[in-house]
Amino acid sequence: MGPVKQRIANEDYVTINVGPSHPAMHGTLRAIAYVSGETVLGADLEIGYLHRGVEKLGENLSYHQFIPITDRLNYCSAIANNVAYEMAVEKLMGIEVPERAQLIRIIMTELSRIADHIVLIGILGVDLGAFTPFFYLFIQREEIYEIFEWYNGARLTNTFGRIGGVEAPLPDDFEERWSELKKGLDKAIDETDKLLTHNRIWMDRTIGVTPISVQDALSWGFTGPCLRACGLKRDLRKDEPYSLYPQFDFEIPTGKHGDVFDRYMIRMIEMRESMKIIDQAFAMYKELGSDAPLMAKVPKIIKPPEGEVYHAIESPNGELGFYIKSDGTDKPYRIKIRPPCYMIFQAFDELIQGEMISDLIACLSSLNIIAGELDR
Amino acid sequence: MNEWTIAIIKVVFIWSWTLLIATVMTWVERRGSALIQDRLGPNIAGPFGLFQPLADGIKLFTKEEFAPKHAHKILFTLGPVLFALQAFSAYAVIPFGDKIVINAKEIVLQVADVNIGFLFVLAVGSLAVYGFVVGGWGSNNKYSLLGGLRATAQLLSYEVPLGLAMLAVCMTYSSFSLREISLDQTGTFLGFLPNWGIFKQPLGFLVFIVAAYAEANRVPFDLPEAESELVAGYHTEYGGMRLGLYLFGEYVNLYTLSALMVTIYFGAWHIPYIDMSAYLSPFAYGIASFFVFFIKCAFFLWLFVWVRWTIPRFRFDQLMGLGWKSLIPLGLLNLFVTAFFIQISL
Numbered sequence: 001m002g003p004v005k006q007r008i009a010n011e012d013y014v015t016i017n018v019g020p021s022h023p024a025m026h027g028t029l030r031a032i033a034y035v036s037g038e039t040v041l042g043a044d045l046e047i048g049y050l051h052r053g054v055e056k057l058g059e060n061l062s063y064h065q066f067i068p069i070t071d072r073l074n075y076c077s078a079i080a081n082n083v084a085y086e087m088a089v090e091k092l093m094g095i096e097v098p099e100r101a102q103l104i105r106i107i108m109t110e111l112s113r114i115a116d117h118i119v120l121i122g123i124l125g126v127d128l129g130a131f132t133p134f135f136y137l138f139i140q141r142e143e144i145y146e147i148f149e150w151y152n153g154a155r156l157t158n159t160f161g162r163i164g165g166v167e168a169p170l171p172d173d174f175e176e177r178w179s180e181l182k183k184g185l186d187k188a189i190d191e192t193d194k195l196l197t198h199n200r201i202w203m204d205r206t207i208g209v210t211p212i213s214v215q216d217a218l219s220w221g222f223t224g225p226c227l228r229a230c231g232l233k234r235d236l237r238k239d240e241p242y243s244l245y246p247q248f249d250f251e252i253p254t255g256k257h258g259d260v261f262d263r264y265m266i267r268m269i270e271m272r273e274s275m276k277i278i279d280q281a282f283a284m285y286k287e288l289g290s291d292a293p294l295m296a297k298v299p300k301i302i303k304p305p306e307g308e309v310y311h312a313i314e315s316p317n318g319e320l321g322f323y324i325k326s327d328g329t330d331k332p333y334r335i336k337i338r339p340p341c342y343m344i345f346q347a348f349d350e351l352i353q354g355e356m357i358s359d360l361i362a363c364l365s366s367l368n369i370i371a372g373e374l375d376r
Numbered sequence: 377m378n379e380w381t382i383a384i385i386k387v388v389f390i391w392s393w394t395l396l397i398a399t400v401m402t403w404v405e406r407r408g409s410a411l412i413q414d415r416l417g418p419n420i421a422g423p424f425g426l427f428q429p430l431a432d433g434i435k436l437f438t439k440e441e442f443a444p445k446h447a448h449k450i451l452f453t454l455g456p457v458l459f460a461l462q463a464f465s466a467y468a469v470i471p472f473g474d475k476i477v478i479n480a481k482e483i484v485l486q487v488a489d490v491n492i493g494f495l496f497v498l499a500v501g502s503l504a505v506y507g508f509v510v511g512g513w514g515s516n517n518k519y520s521l522l523g524g525l526r527a528t529a530q531l532l533s534y535e536v537p538l539g540l541a542m543l544a545v546c547m548t549y550s551s552f553s554l555r556e557i558s559l560d561q562t563g564t565f566l567g568f569l570p571n572w573g574i575f576k577q578p579l580g581f582l583v584f585i586v587a588a589y590a591e592a593n594r595v596p597f598d599l600p601e602a603e604s605e606l607v608a609g610y611h612t613e614y615g616g617m618r619l620g621l622y623l624f625g626e627y628v629n630l631y632t633l634s635a636l637m638v639t640i641y642f643g644a645w646h647i648p649y650i651d652m653s654a655y656l657s658p659f660a661y662g663i664a665s666f667f668v669f670f671i672k673c674a675f676f677l678w679l680f681v682w683v684r685w686t687i688p689r690f691r692f693d694q695l696m697g698l699g700w701k702s703l704i705p706l707g708l709l710n711l712f713v714t715a716f717f718i719q720i721s722l
Binding site: 015125129131132136139195196201202204357358359360 | 414602692
């Protein structure tokens, strides 16, 4: 008998199984919810349905071979994972990545951040019964994937970049494509805003649903949009700056109550902020000219010196960290991944106590739990 | 033709007509949602994908009639039948046109002009609850049971405002017969407004349309089958034509509710300011009244689709709150206001 069951041992409840195969589940998550009528008393969480031993795989692959594996962590924004891993290895080896490559990385990471937020907002809408915004946004996500595909041929699992830089410059007509995409994105975000944000039913369904205080959020280890929704201005891009982020001008949105509505709003605003970053980064990219290098000097076989490193970036979901321990050979001794949603998912039971079944689904969607990242 | 033949022809006609509407509505729903969502929708089967419902029908009919091992065999089969039965019978008392003259014989375009038409619609409509709860219970599945429970609470709660709104209409037209109410809605009142129910009962119409959406289990009131929470609610375990009966029944219900709205609030077959019967031959008038009535229904059918793909879903407590705390007081207020006006005009 788990702690949740012990807590509710004296109550009348029905066990409802939500997942791992359930229309509201994003990936193979499983929540065993104990409900009394429509009220949720608690939920046991079962994870591991998508466990593929990613960390163990890393120990048997060379440093470059591990990049495609990182695609399969948060598959909604594979590029952010690739970049986080590459930066960790570069930090371990002390490689300085050329500015041009860093700009391409920033542009691509921010694009994948937008794509990730689109998935969350679209699915949150679907889970609350609003189907249409999903399509408006996903058409734009398709366009973002077109850009990815046209950069290196892959759409979902991008395997973007190399250790020490990136493989190719941005294609020639990026500017054209981006300005077109920007128009479409602006329109789609506006339309979603009109359909959802001030919709009475939407507000009733999201405002004050599963709130969490900053203190609790920090104790659970929340990071990213879910933490900012509680009101703490914490963003690794500003607080522990990496890459060229200090040079950009962008806002960090914060919420107040940490409820579903705030988590949704943070993402809506962040999409626009990411667009601002891409604009600035592309302007800098153009200034550099086409002769600037894309790769740092990196040996053919990567053999980092003995030692360990932890590097984290602000992924769309929160702090995505890679801990790498090297024993001086061409394979890492140990790779440990700190995914943001593993910490966030722990708080799920506490968040949904006393809420209704519909709120359970809304809460789960708004936390953006990605099974690939959670189970690894 | 004797009375019996006419009656049978009318029954068969309206039965196949509602079935046709329900079938076409599945196409309208899919193409309509595609239109709203920047998609194409079904466009392969036939012109504009019009044969898609036919293909769906064939699929549903030829599928295996599968029942889960743990289901209650009798109740499992009974659920969809009950639901479809009430859906098809509710239309009997609602007119679908004025009257048509064939071979100097006047035929009223209504299956049965009962003098308690309202009560019949409400009574038969309530039977839908049995379709949900029996199906949900018989499936022996927790999602289905929860869906059935939600449906029961929802339909029972929203029948009250629906009844209150209808009652105010009865008072306005001092009749329970839907045909008499339709006939009353000619001409104008206050000099310029068409003599329609909507102008006499604006608040009543508001209450009625919200309650009607809840009765039809449509977004924002589709909690019994909320797919993101209860998989598919009361019809989770259903497949084949059993599922088909639920789906068809829902569209037939939509048609019935649209026809009811047109009959009592939108002047049935009347066009404002124009008396069609003065210009057309009795036969043509019959046909015209049928089409005018249908076009009005079509608008409300489209409204159902439009709303469904625009707004999110309520939560259960909000749904109950809206029903009991807003709609029922509004319905009662409407009743009092109506009574007051009837009193002072006497």
